[in-house]
Amino acid sequence: MTAPVELVAVTRDFGATRALDGVSLGLSAGEFAVLLGPSGCGKTTLLGILGGFLAPSAGHVLIGGQDVTALPPARRPTTTVFQDYALFPHMSVAQNVAFGLRMRGMRRPARMARADEMLALVGLEGAGTRRPHELSGGQRQRVALARALAVEPDVLLLDEPLGALDLKLRRQMQDELKSIQRRVGTTFVHVTHDQEEAMAIADRIVVMNGGRIEDEGTPQRVYLRPRSRFTAAFMGEINLVPARVGGAGDGHLLLETALGPVRLALRGDLSAVQPGARLALGIRPEHLRPDEAGLRIPGTVIETIFSGTHQRVRLQPSPAGPPLVAHLPQGARVAPGEAITLAFDPAAAILLPEA
């Protein structure tokens, strides 16, 4: 079962603090959406409003086209996977999974059979008779997922469900969440502060900050063409270089930067840029390469750090401008004080407001 979700100008105040400020958002049925943002950005509040645990101070929540704003959690077509799993400690795993069906009046044999099916779906065949405290964190997480999915909700809400797991298990659960979501087709709304997790599982990332939606779109879009400085920095490390629009013409945009003039092919997202405007040129560290064609940036290495998948290099560009961070291949042999030249393909440029 699945349904689209629509939030219309949802606002929520806690005393004098505004946790959500007029948030509007539409999610299609069967979409895997991730609400991403730092703690205190309002993402958990938004999830609570979707689940019916919190009432919005203003605005509406529509699920499957129906206004559910006034409905309590039990009467909404949503279920929640809680951060701390919130399993019933005194019940067996199968009884946990079958609880929602029991509340819906399903008879015992039928609901136990269904619980077994759900446990198989999450890879916990035969664990039905065990107690939650006998399971590992990852297994409890699966039980919580099976319990929430057993009642066939239209929308499944996941509140930082992988936060307590170690990195390896988290990666594994991300893959499984994604494949389970594809199989059941339910709309998933997943909250996290981990942008890597968001990119790994989301069809659509909704970046939140200060109670508002900063940006939303596919992981590629949000990472490669972020719409705000906040999104650009939150999605990953970025170098920001002050820039001024010199002029536009024959499908190109000319930027004057401390690193020298940059010629950008005009793209859809640049059409509104006016000549003379002050901007920031955003460069992801992995887009600064020794062997790229494009803008060449000579400079002096300040320091290098080996980070496993790449070498993180801080560089003082010799023309002028702020120090830049570049991710070079592991094998690159560079030492502090050394003069190197990196290059940057303007096609990867991110243009952001000046401040």
Add this chain to the structure above:
Amino acid sequence: MTAVLRLASWGYALALYGFIFLPVVVLVLFSFQDGRLPIPPFEGPTLRWYAAVWQDRSLTAALGNSLVVALASSAVSCALGFLAAWGLARGRLAGGRAMQGLITAPLTVSYLLIGLGLMISFNLTGISPSLLTVGIGHAVINTPLCFAICFASMGDHQVNIERAARDLGAREWQVLWLVTAPMLLPALAAGFALSVTFSWDEFIIAFLLSRFDVTLPVEIWSLLRSGLNPKTNAAGSVVFLVSVAMVLAAEFTLLRRRR
């Protein structure tokens, strides 16, 4: 020096426990006295005083009364204490703190005052003393205890578990009955066992609030008025034994989960 200190501390411990337990040991020992008076020297052992207790109609009736009052008043105390704890732990009530203080306040008031107050109140309202009034009295002293135990075991992690139950379609009474109460079972069991213990050997309230049907401590007291007798020791030993059993039960249910 350390040897002396160790010896001294052992001696102190021995004196301490002797001071606490010697009276009980003496009471139990002389319940086996094969003679007419429960005083040294010890002659015996014999079980005839226990047989005498068993054959004493008024003692066995009092024992039955005590049992009924203890179980019923403890059940009521647990139910009231649990509901109050749940309401104050989960709800955001105006003056919640004050209410919490008010509920636990009777723990600091002497049983004599509570008994007198209840006696006067029942008198004014025309309710005559009976086992019911004794039970009400015991519920008054034990509800704060059950409340305190339940309230202490209501953690924030249970809030999400209750929320999950609601999310899955449970009504409020189902949340309480199927999730909250079973989660708090150790606390409820401990509260129940302690309440039974307190009700079981409580004297002054039971004395003030009963008339024809009396509980065991009241019956023992009236036996004592006719002088010392190993039979009273035997009856006292039975009271003590049941109390110890209940306290141990409470300890095990409460502590087993903690570890």
